[in-house]
Structures are given as C-alpha cells and as structure tokens.
Amino acid sequence: MSKILEVRELNAWFGATKAVKGIDLSFEGNTVTAIIGPSGCGKSTFIRCLNRLHEEVPDASAEGHVLLNGDDIYGKDIDPVAIRRKIGMVFQKPNPFPSLSVFDNVAIGLRLAGLRRGAMLKEIVEKSLHLSALWDEVKDKLNAPGTSLSGGQQQRLCIARALAVEPSVLLMDEPTSALDPISTAKIEELVTELKKTVTIVIVTHNMQQAARISDSTAFFLLGDMVEYGETSKIFTAPKDARTERYITGRFG
Amino acid sequence: MKRRFSDYVFRSYRKRKSVNAAMVAALVAAAVIALIPLVSVFGYVLQKGLPALNVAFFTELPKPVGETGGGMANALLGTVTLVFLGSLFGVPWGIATGLYLSEYGRGRLAGVVRFSADMLASIPSIIIGLFIYALVVVTMKRFSAIAGGLALGLLMIPTVARSSEELLKLVPEHIREAGLALGLPRWKVTLWIVLRGIRGPITTGVMLSIARVSGETAPLLFTAFSNRFWQRGLDQPISSLPVQIYTYAISPYEDWHQQAWAGALMLVMLVFAMNLLTRLALSSAERARK
Amino acid sequence: MGLAVLLLAIAFFLYRAAAPALHKLGWSFVYSSVWDPVQDIFGALPVVYGTVVSSFIAIIIATPLSIGVALFLTEIAPRRVGRVVGFLIEMLAAIPSVVYGLWGIFVLAPWLRTTVEPGLKTALGFLPFFQGPAYGVGMMAAGIILAIMITPTISSISREIFSAIPQPQREAALGLGATRWEMMRLAVLRSSKRGIAGAVILGLGRALGETMAVTMVIGNRHEISASFFAPSTTMASIIANEYSEATSDIHIAALVEVGLLLFAVTFIINSLARLFVSRSGNR
Numbered sequence: 079m080s081k082i083l084e085v086r087e088l089n090a091w092f093g094a095t096k097a098v099k100g101i102d103l104s105f106e107g108n109t110v111t112a113i114i115g116p117s118g119c120g121k122s123t124f125i126r127c128l129n130r131l132h133e134e135v136p137d138a139s140a141e142g143h144v145l146l147n148g149d150d151i152y153g154k155d156i157d158p159v160a161i162r163r164k165i166g167m168v169f170q171k172p173n174p175f176p177s178l179s180v181f182d183n184v185a186i187g188l189r190l191a192g193l194r195r196g197a198m199l200k201e202i203v204e205k206s207l208h209l210s211a212l213w214d215e216v217k218d219k220l221n222a223p224g225t226s227l228s229g230g231q232q233q234r235l236c237i238a239r240a241l242a243v244e245p246s247v248l249l250m251d252e253p254t255s256a257l258d259p260i261s262t263a264k265i266e267e268l269v270t271e272l273k274k275t276v277t278i279v280i281v282t283h284n285m286q287q288a289a290r291i292s293d294s295t296a297f298f299l300l301g302d303m304v305e306y307g308e309t310s311k312i313f314t315a316p317k318d319a320r321t322e323r324y325i326t327g328r329f330g
Numbered sequence: 331m332k333r334r335f336s337d338y339v340f341r342s343y344r345k346r347k348s349v350n351a352a353m354v355a356a357l358v359a360a361a362v363i364a365l366i367p368l369v370s371v372f373g374y375v376l377q378k379g380l381p382a383l384n385v386a387f388f389t390e391l392p393k394p395v396g397e398t399g400g401g402m403a404n405a406l407l408g409t410v411t412l413v414f415l416g417s418l419f420g421v422p423w424g425i426a427t428g429l430y431l432s433e434y435g436r437g438r439l440a441g442v443v444r445f446s447a448d449m450l451a452s453i454p455s456i457i458i459g460l461f462i463y464a465l466v467v468v469t470m471k472r473f474s475a476i477a478g479g480l481a482l483g484l485l486m487i488p489t490v491a492r493s494s495e496e497l498l499k500l501v502p503e504h505i506r507e508a509g510l511a512l513g514l515p516r517w518k519v520t521l522w523i524v525l526r527g528i529r530g531p532i533t534t535g536v537m538l539s540i541a542r543v544s545g546e547t548a549p550l551l552f553t554a555f556s557n558r559f560w561q562r563g564l565d566q567p568i569s570s571l572p573v574q575i576y577t578y579a580i581s582p583y584e585d586w587h588q589q590a591w592a593g594a595l596m597l598v599m600l601v602f603a604m605n606l607l608t609r610l611a612l613s614s615a616e617r618a619r620k
Numbered sequence: 621m622g623l624a625v626l627l628l629a630i631a632f633f634l635y636r637a638a639a640p641a642l643h644k645l646g647w648s649f650v651y652s653s654v655w656d657p658v659q660d661i662f663g664a665l666p667v668v669y670g671t672v673v674s675s676f677i678a679i680i681i682a683t684p685l686s687i688g689v690a691l692f693l694t695e696i697a698p699r700r701v702g703r704v705v706g707f708l709i710e711m712l713a714a715i716p717s718v719v720y721g722l723w724g725i726f727v728l729a730p731w732l733r734t735t736v737e738p739g740l741k742t743a744l745g746f747l748p749f750f751q752g753p754a755y756g757v758g759m760m761a762a763g764i765i766l767a768i769m770i771t772p773t774i775s776s777i778s779r780e781i782f783s784a785i786p787q788p789q790r791e792a793a794l795g796l797g798a799t800r801w802e803m804m805r806l807a808v809l810r811s812s813k814r815g816i817a818g819a820v821i822l823g824l825g826r827a828l829g830e831t832m833a834v835t836m837v838i839g840n841r842h843e844i845s846a847s848f849f850a851p852s853t854t855m856a857s858i859i860a861n862e863y864s865e866a867t868s869d870i871h872i873a874a875l876v877e878v879g880l881l882l883f884a885v886t887f888i889i890n891s892l893a894r895l896f897v898s899r900s901g902n903r
Contacts, residue, residue, distance in 0.1 A: 175807065187797065460876055461629075545719070
C-alpha cells in the first residue's frame with residue numbers, strides 16, 4: 079500500500095504554548111487511522127494542522143512538513159485553500175450551514191469551486207448523499223433547511239458535504255462526541271464503508287470506537303506521540319507503559 | 331466518460347483567488363475610509379481650535395458684534411449648570427429604571443419598560459426639546475436653565491438605565507442570596523449590598539452619559555435658549571457651549587468662527603477623554619474579575 | 621414604569637401643541653409643497669422629501685461601508701488592531717453633532733464645492749441628480765455627514781451579530797476549501813441578513829432624526845429639487861432653524877406637527893429595527 083499522507087517534524091503552537099511537538103507519522107491509502115489520547119493531548123490540534131485549519135485560529139501557528147502524495151502542503155507557494163479541498167474535514171459538532179437547504183449544503187463546496195452545471199451538480203450531490211448513507215432519509219426533503227435534520231443526520235450531511243468535493247483524505251475530529259449511541263453506530267459503520275474511497279484520520283476520545291473502526295492507532299500525550307502501530311497490537315500488547323495505562327483506563 | 335469535477339476546479343481557481351484578494355483589500359479600505367472623517371475632524375479641531383484657546387476664552391464674556399476678543403466663560407459655566415441640573419433629574423431616574431429591570435425585570439410590565447427605554451433612546455433629541463418646550467417653556471412663559479436641564483436629563487435616562495442594568499446583571503446571584511439569608515428585605519439587599527458593590531462602574535456609565543449630553547445642541551435651542559451674559563438664575567435663559575458653537579459657526583464673523591473651533595476642541599476633548607477613561611476602567615474591571 | 625408614561629406624555633403634548641395646525645391645515649399639510657411662513661401656508665412635502673433623500677444618500681453610503689468595517693473587525697483584523705480600530709469607530713459616534721456641523725461648514729462643504737461636485741458633474745452629469753450649480757452646502761453634504769454619523773451605529777450592531785456566529789460555521793466553510801471572502805459570504809453574511817437589515821433600519825432611524833449637523837450643512841431651502849447639489853431641508857432641521865424665530869401661532873403649531881410626524885416615523889422605524897435585531901438572536 080502507498081503512503082498518501084506523510085507528516086514530518088510537525089510542531090504547532092497556541093501563542094507561546096506548544097501543543098504539538100515534533101510529530102512524524104504516515105497514513106496509508108484507504109485505511110482508517112485513529113488518534114487517541116486524553117483531552118488536551120494535542121490530537122485535535124494535530125489533525126487541524128493536516129488541512130492547515132489550525133493556523134486560522136488567532137495567535138496559532140504551525141511548522142513542519144505534511145506531504146500529500148509527495149507534495150508538501152506547508153511548502154512555500156502552496157495555498158491552504160486548495161489544500162482544504164483535497165483534505166476534507168468533519169467537526170466535533172455537526173455544523174451544517176443554517177441558511178442552506180440539505181441539497182445546497184452538499185452542493186456548496188462544488189459551487190464554490192466553480193461548478194455551475196445543474197445536471198452534474200445533482201449527480202454528485204446524490205452520489206455523496208448515497209456515500210454518507212443519508213440519501214434514503216433525505217431524498218424527499220432536499221429543500222428543507224440543513225439544520226432541520228436530527229443530530230446524527232446532520233453529521234452525516236456534513237460528511238456528504240465533505241465528500242462531495244472528492245477529497246483524497248477525510249479528517250474527522252471526534253465526529254460522534256455530540257451524538258447518541260445509535261447515531262454513533264451509524265457513523266462508525268459509515269467510516270468502515272468509506273475507507274474504500276478515501277483515507278480517513280479520526281480523532282476520538284472513545285477507545286472502543288478506535289478499536290472497532292481503525293486499522294492503525296496513534297496514542298498522543300501532552301503533544302507527543304507516544305506510540306503508533308496496528309490497532310490490534312496497540313490494544314492488546316502496547317509497548318509503552320503509558321499507553322497501557324491509558325487504554326486500561328487508569329488515567330485520562 | 332463524463333468530465334470530472336476536478337476539471338472545473340482549476341479553471342475558476344485563479345479568479346476565486348483574485349476575488350478574495352480584492353474583497354479583503356476592500357474591507358481594509360472600508361475601515362480606513364471610515365476613519366478618515368475622524369482624523370479630519372480631529373485634525374481641524376486641533377489646528378483651528380488650539381490657537382484660539384487662550385485665557386480670555388475661559389474667563390471673559392462674549393464681546394459685542396464687531397469687537398474682537400472675548401471668550402465663552404458664560405457658555406462653559408452654562409453647560410456645567412445644565413448638565414448638573416440634568417444629572418440631578420436623569421441619573422436617579424435612570425439608575426432606578428436599571429435597578430427595576432435587573433432585579434425585578436421579568437414579565438410583561440418589564441417588557442413595556444424596556445421597550446419604552448429603547449424608544450426613548452432612539453427619539454431624535456430635537457423632539458425632546460419640543461416636548462420640554464410644550465411642557466415647561468409654555469407653562470413658565472420663558473426659556474430657562476431648568477427647561478434645558480430637564481431636556482438633558484430626559485436624554486440621560488435611557489443610557490444610564492441601560493448601563494446600570496447591564497452592570498447589575500453581572501453581580502453574582504450568591505451575593506444577593508447572602509443578603510437575603512441574613513433576613514434583610516429584598517429592597518434593602520438591592521440598595522445596600524448589590525448597588526454598593528458596583529458604585530464604581532455605575533459612576534463610569536453616568537460619566538459617559540454626561541459626556542454625551544454635554545455635546546447636545548438641538549434640545550437646548552428652544553429650552554435653555556442662549557444668553558450673552560452671565561446667567562442670572564435658573565428660571566432665566568442660559569447659554570451653553572454647543573449652542574454657542576452653533577451660533578458662532580453660522581455667523582459671518584471670522585473671529586467667531588475661531589471661537590467656535592476652540593469650543594469644539596473643548597467638547598471633543600471632553601468626550602474623547604471620557605470614552606477613553608471608561609474603556610480603560612471597564613477593561614481593568616474585567617481583568618480584575620478574571 | 622414612568623418611562624412608558626413619559627413616552628405617552630411626549631406624544632400627547634406634541635399632539636396638543638400641533639393641534640391648531642392639524643385642524644387648520646388638514647391633509648394639505650402632507651401633500652402641499654409650499655412652505656411660506658409669511659403667508660401662513662405650510663406644506664411639508666419638501667421637508668419630507670429632503671429628509672427622505674438625505675437619509676437615503678446616507679444609507680447608500682453607510683451600509684456597505686459599515687458592513688465592510690464590521691467584517692474587517694471580526695474576520696480580518698488581528699485582535700489588537702481590531703480593538704484599536706473598534707474604539708476609534710466608536711469615537712465617531714461620540715463626536716457631538718454640532719462639531720460635525722462645524723466641520724461640515726468649513727471643511728466638507730468647500731471640498732464638495734470645489735472638487736467632488738464638479739467631478740461628479742463631469743462624470744455623471746447626464747443624470748438629473750448631478751446637475752445644476754455646485755453649492756457645496758446642500759443635500760449631498762447632509763447625506764455624507766449623516767453617513768459618517770450612522771456608520772458607527774450600523775457597524776457596531778453588525779459586529780455584534782457577526783461575533784455571535786459560532787466559530788465552527790466558519791471552520792466548516794474553510795474546511796471545504798472556501799477562500800476567506802467565500803467563508804465570510806457563506807458562514808457570516810448569509811446567516812446574518814436579518815440582523816444586518818435591523819442594523820440598517822436603526823441607522824436610518826438615526827439619520828432621519830439627526831438635527832444639528834444637517835441643519836448646518838443642508839442649506840435650509842424649502843424647495844424640491846432633483847439635484848443632490850441643491851440646498852434642501854429636513855424635518856429635524858426645519859424645526860431647529862425656524863422654531864425660535866417663529867412668531868405666528870400657526871407657524872409654531874406647524875413646526876410641532878412636523879415634529880409629531882418625525883416622532884411617529886422614528887418610533888415606527890425603531891420598533892421595526894428592534895423586531896429584526898432581537899429576533900436574530902441579538903439581545
């Protein structure tokens with residue numbers, strides 16, 4: 079398998095506080111990688127560096143290299159706007175645009191990118207809604223506001239919105255933390271399905287979730303990556319004592 | 331094979347980037363343009379007002395038309411008098427309204443009061459002048475300092491009420507409960523404990539509204555009117571800085587224009603200083619709370 | 621509670637003082653365009669026209685400017701810059717009206733007369749708005765001064781509305797590959813249309829009732845002229861200008877009637893604005 083995303087010496091700060099400390103990590107194509115760790119360990123900051131969203135926070139900065147198919151997205155002439163289309167993101171709380179309909183929420187990324195042709199737009203929106211397993215539930219209310227859906231549906235709508243622009247990597251920042259168990263199960267199922275088309279990096283505070291859906295897992299602590307490996311190994315035979323203490327629930 | 335989505339992307343990307351750059355530049359320009367009048371007003375007021383500020387400006391009465399020199403001493407004193415009268419009337423009413431809204435302000439009655447306060451705040455000040463004219467000037471059959479003071483007082487009520495309501499809401503509930511637990515009646519808790527604790531910030535709010543009304547001209551035109559001599563009593567017409575500036579500005583005399591600029595400088599300095607002080611006081615109070 | 625009574629008292633006393641004019645002039649007050657105190661003829665149409673047009677000019681200038689300022693403050697400026705600029709914009713609101721008037725007479729009007737109006741005449745002279753002699757003092761000067769004075773109002777309310785929009789909305793847009801401007805349009809402007817409308821209406825309310833600065837630069841002539849360069853008058857400025865000189869009872873009553881009209885209009889406009897702004901989740 080090929081390495082689609084490679085992180086080298088990545089550091090990130092909030093003002094003078096270092097939140098991510100020299101991370102090296104690569105992600106293989108069509109896999110799910112889970113990033114786990116206690117809150118405040120820098121895992122969210124880390125994935126927000128992968129699409130250069132971190133630097134949009136006031137006083138925040140990042141430094142290092144992230145190679146997408148070999149090209150450094152932190153390179154000199156790279157525009158973060160173009161990067162974010164290739165690396166999609168789903169957030170902690172569902173955040174569909176309240177002023178847009180279900181259809182427009184999915185179409186907006188395409189429209190921004192300049193796609194005006196109605197037929198093609200329709201086709202991609204429908205495809206994305208199928209991919210996010212939402213089509214059957216919303217096909218009759220495509221014109222209803224995006225925020226009229228239930229929480230779990232909203233989150234899948236956000237996934238469809240991210241998928242519509244055909245990203246090669248999908249970043250998910252604790253996508254189920256605001257959802258009930260049934261919606262969570264649906265999203266987890268979806269993640270396993272989606273890895274056929276995109277590479278997924280998912281941050282989660284829920285270790286069972288990481289164990290259920292990911293191929294590899296990275297454990298973060300205080301901005302450092304303590305351990306990385308195949309998920310089955312991390313959860314059954316962690317090498318580091320801190321990892322073991324965390325997954326057995328002794329701190330965090 | 332259909333065209334892929336990414337075929338479209340690169341075509342419009344350049345255009346999007348330049349639209350973005352243009353818009354961001356336009357927004358920065360908007361901020362700059364909005365500040366030009368401020369800079370210009372400040373610049374001219376300083377440039378034209380400073381040379382005209384001298385001892386006579388603060389100590390002498392206006393000279394009759396045709397003679398140069400003289401000052402605005404009576405107008406300065408008049409403004410102080412009017413603002414004092416206005417505060418006597420507007421501040422207690424304003425604070426009482428703020429207290430009512432924050433401590434007892436639920437339900438429909440409070441809604442009516444809040445609405446009235448908002449409306450009163452947005453009535454053009456010249457209407458307040460007309461009202462006081464009809465109410466006081468017509469009854470007393472003469473322009474007077476009292477009428478002017480009342481007009482300014484009315485204008486102070488909504489701002490004082492709003493700022494004290496907001497400050498009172500910041501007082502934590504447990505402070506009230508502590509007082510109530512001592513067996514004090516609610517009104518005593520409100521007056522002795524709640525209000526006492528925020529005397530400082532409320533004073534700041536009052537000062538700010540004083541700064542605002544001391545520049546008011548329209549409501550004074552036909553309530554306090556004006557007077558070219560020292561004031562003779564509260565039931566007599568009285569001069570004020572803003573009205574004097576107005577009269578001098580629309581006069582044809584160069585010498586008066588200069589004095590108008592000097593008067594404007596005084597007003598601008600007053601509001602600027604008050605606003606800056608308030609801002610500093612509020613931000614230090616905020617820091618203290620954290 | 622006193623405040624509501626006070627409000628009613630204001631309406632009542634104005635009505636009582638305006639009554640003679642209301643009875644004598646009837647509806648001709650609203651549609652007649654002759655205002656001649658010497659012959660006791662009072663038609664408020666030119667006054668209303670002047671008010672509406674000067675406020676309209678102000679809104680046209682101030683709306684984009686204020687929204688631009690608000691977006692600059694919330695979405696672009698680094699925190700420190702934003703704080704300082706925000707304070708300065710608030711200072712614009714704190715400068716007394718009479719000082720703007722003074723500045724308008726001696727700085728703005730001469731500049732309009734010598735530079736702006738001749739320029740507009742050359743460029744857009746085919747439009748009736750930009751024809752006729754350039755006085756400097758007139759409708760245009762009043763509109764510009766009003767625009768300056770209401771910009772802080774509109775921008776500070778818009779700013780509050782923009783800052784109330786949750787950060788994740790912005791990140792969702794950016795995460796999709798929106799440029800900064802596209803993010804503002806999508807996540808910020810789209811969801812605050814209502815609030816912005818409220819802010820603009822509130823600004824309009826201020827512009828309609830603004831007195832001193834307008835009185836000093838509008839030229840005070842009771843004629844309807846299509847040209848923005850021509851002198852005009854507004855409801856507030858005619859009261860300020862003529863009230864203390866009015867001698868006949870009917871003249872005074874007519875001026876109060878103008879005041880009553882202004883009171884009613886600003887009351888309605890501000891209630892409307894309040895409806896808009898509070899429903900969009902802002903106080």
